[in-house]
Amino acid sequence: MNAPSQPPLPAADAHDGLPMPRRLRAIAAICCGxxxxxxDAAIPVVALPTIGxxxxxxxxxxxxxVTIYQLTLVMAIMPLSAVGDMIGLRxxxxxxLTVFxxxxxxxxxxxxxxxxxxxxFVQALGAAAVLSMTSALIRSIYPSGQLGRGLGVNSLINASFTALAPTVGGYIVAFAPWQWVFAASAPLGVLALIGVRNLPDPEPRxxxxxxxxxxxxxxTFGLIVGGLETGAHGGGxxxxLLVxxxxxxxxxxxVRRELRVEQPVMPVDMLASPALALAMLGAMAGFMAMMTFVISMPFRLETGYHFSAGEVGTMMATWPLAALLIGPFASIMADRFSLRLLSGIGASxxxxxxxSLAMMPADVSPLGICARLFVTGGGISxxxxPNARALIASAPRHRAASAGGLFxxxxxxxQAIGATVAAALLSFGLGSGPGPAYAAATLATIAGLCSVVRIRR
Structure with missing residues (x-):
């Protein structure tokens, strides 16, 4: 006798997300992914000396x-987001997940x-497939009125594991072979695969x-990022310039070709919308500001203020701590309050x-530095x-994967351009002073203006 087949999972409503409790299982799968x-992106840095x-x-x-992972990600995300639109997000x-x-x-x-x-390289291909689908899946999992909350949960996971990665990597290198640093994320992949069947599966295009x-x-993206990496690492x-x-x-x-084709790999036609284009520009300026400052600040604290590496690491941890606490809260508020107001407040x-970090006095205390770093991390979060919520929500629903891949x-x-800015400032002898903080403040101002201008709600 044949075993009775399982009833099909209920479909996601186009506007109301997944029903409970399937929504919770889908959220768990996305969180694990x-x-x-x-x-995997953050943990290997700790093991590099041992590997060498x-x-x-x-x-x-x-x-x-690290470089090959980043290059593969930036090269593969847009093509894979187009693949997801055609074969199905889930x-x-x-x-x-399987490849990873x-x-x-x-x-x-x-x-x-x-x-x-x-x-x-293979891991990065798997990671690019996961990242390119994440935003579109979140949009289908949550009701329209809770999209900010969904992005907030994802931001919480992002900030938490970014903060945990160096500690986890350090313990692995201390007590196990270095190969376990790269294998540590495999169990999370298995858990995510177990929950995949609960994810929404919008009709492929x-x-x-x-x-x-x-x-x-x-x-395009590989050469641009590769050129920036070449300049940052003294390639001449x-x-x-040639790269x-x-x-x-x-x-x-x-871009000219994509404007003529019916189904572009990169949704350049959507960038014709001033709202989406400004959201993308604001997001890029925000990530540039964050990376420019985060990379250069440890140099300033060690060479300018003579703190030890351990003290610098402790103080810098207040940045992801602020993101961990403020990010989800900001995403929930984005579902209820004006996105223009929230973005303007955050950028300001x-x-x-x-x-305040650029103009720190010579006798500033560690507590004063931590307070400034915490407020900066909270502000950028x-x-x-809200900017991410506005960006994902403004794209047509049937092209959410393309918008997510573009984001x-x-x-x-x-992040790559911000790292290059920091490297350039360091190479000119300006990286250990207030210069990077001023540069980051300028970029944050641009980011805020983009969001205030574009967001009407």
């Missing part, structure tokens, strides 16, 4: 394990640096995948806090959460 991607010693590679080469999300978990587990058997780099557009998208002005020029040139041709608080690409570009 976000956690594994964030953990045990695999007999120079310290400068070990950074490739299917691509599950495929990304298998690659993470394979790291346990790595004994060569070349093989490690290849597996990191019919059409053919544009392979040429996908290749041009990957080349000529090489940096950047190639990326920008291909990008111009790519960030600018004032960054200026108060800005980014993730903008985030990565903003």
């Amino acid at each position: 976000t956690a594994l991607v964030i953990l 010693r045990e695999l007999h590679v120079p310290a400068s080469s070990t950074v490739l394990t 299917r691509l999300y599950a495929l990304g 978990a298998l690659a993470a587990a394979t790291c346990l058997f790595v004994n060569s640096f070349v093989l490690l780099l290849f597996i990191r 019919q059409g053919r995948f544009g392979w040429l557009s996908a290749a041009m998208s990957a080349a 002005a000529v090489a940096t 950047l020029a190639a990326g920008i040139g291909i990008g111009v041709v790519f 608080v960030t600018v004032l806090a960054l200026l 108060l800005y980014l959460s 993730q690409t903008v985030r990565l570009l903003g």
Whole structure:
């Protein structure tokens, strides 16, 4: 006798999200997926010296394990978001989790640096599939009136695992082989896969995948980020400019092509909307400000104020702590209050806090530094959460995956450009002074103006 088949899961309403308790199971699956991607992106930095010693590679080469991951992410997210629109959000999300978990587990058997780099490339492909689908899935999981809350939960997971990653990585390196640093996120992948069937599965969009557009998208973002990385790591002005020029040139041709095709890989047609375009520009400026400041501040505290590395690490932890506390709260408020007001307040608080950090007196106490850092982290979280809600909500529902992929690409570009700004300031001898804080305050001002101008609610 055949076993009775399971009844099909109820479908998600186009505007009211998933029914309870399926919604809770879907949220758990998304949280696990976000956690594994964030953990894997942040945790390897702690193990780089150990990897260099045990695999007999120079310290400068070990950074490739991070660089190849970032480059693959920024190159793959937009093409994969288009794939998700065509084959189904849930299917691509599950495929990304499977690839990621298998690659993470394979790291346990790595004994060569070349093989490690290849597996990191495969991991990044899986992570890109997960990231490109996350925003669109969140939009389908939650009712329209709770979208900010959903993004807030995701921000909470992001901030929590960003803060936890260095500690977790340090304990793993101290008590286990370094390979476990890369395999640590595999259990989260398994947990997320268990909950995948509870995720919404909007009807895929019919059409053919544009392979040429996908290749041009990957080349555009890969060359731009690669050029920035070349400049940041002393590759020379000529090489940096050549790589950047190639990326920008291909990008111009790519955008013109995308404007003519019916189903673009990159939703450049949506950027014709001033609201969405300004939201993207504001998000990029916000992420640039955050990365410019976060990278340079430890140098200032060590060289300018003569704090130890341990003291600097403790003080800098107040930044993610503020994001952990303020981010979800800001996202909930974004469902109830004016997005223009919240974004304006967040950007204003960030600018004032960054200026206070730039003008710190020579005898400032550690408590005073921590207070300034906490307010800065809280301000940028108060800005980014409503801006992300407005950005995701303003895209057509059937193209939420493309909008989510574009947002993730903008985030990565903003972080890469911010890191380059910090590196440039350091190379000119300005990175250990107030210069980066002033630069970040300027970028935060631009971000705030973008949101105040574009948001009408």
